[in-house]
Amino acid sequence: MATWQRNDAPGFTLVEVLVAMTIVAVSLLAALRVATQGVSHADELRGRLLAEWVAADRLAEHRARGDWLPVGMRTGVRRQGNLELGWREEVSATPNAAFHRVDVFVFVPAQPAHFLAHSTGFVVDPSESGR
Template identity: 55%
Template sequence: MRPDSDAGFTLIEVLAALAIIAVALMAALRVTSQGISNVGELRSRLFASWVAENLLVEQRARGDWLSPGTYRGTARQGNTDFIWREEVTETSNPAFRRVNIFVFAVPQESYLLAQLTGFLARPPGIVP
């Protein structure tokens, strides 16, 4: 049996414990930074979906009857700028138009954040 004066941890045991704690803290830091990065991405995607929904709802509210083709523009939502592209196509029913809206991050149309497909009904009074 060892005398009580020798009780305690050796330097090797302390260094091993510190190494384990350091690895655990680095893993926790990495998870935290990824979570913060994901929050920014989700925020951008949420705002982009709002841009697409707003565009389609405004067209429905105004009673727009867009000609088939591609339209482009910019929008600002939540102090963030976005680029949108809208593709309008005819459907088998001449009273409806299909609208595909794509919202991208600024400055270019390479990073798609949101996509929405909807339909516009021909307003009364417009002859086919």
């Protein structure tokens, strides 16, 4: 019959080492996932910032030119940074005939229903501004 001898040597058993390695692996995977999500959120914020600039630029351009925009919808594409962004302007009448409301929506052209930015402004009829 075989006899079992107790080994009093210091150290860890194989099971203890495997459990510790599993804990470390799971922790590293969780940290990697958090880092990856942080990068994707940073890209989303960057895209939204550039889209806000496009919307503000569209409204500032109309104010600078003194444009009197007809009621309706206009679309276009603008490159901002390294992104190609689509924009849609919806011009609507207001109770005061001297003003038109301009809503600018900015989106990625592949997803026109998902707006990255939305700004609203007003344009003044140049023929009414002298009153």
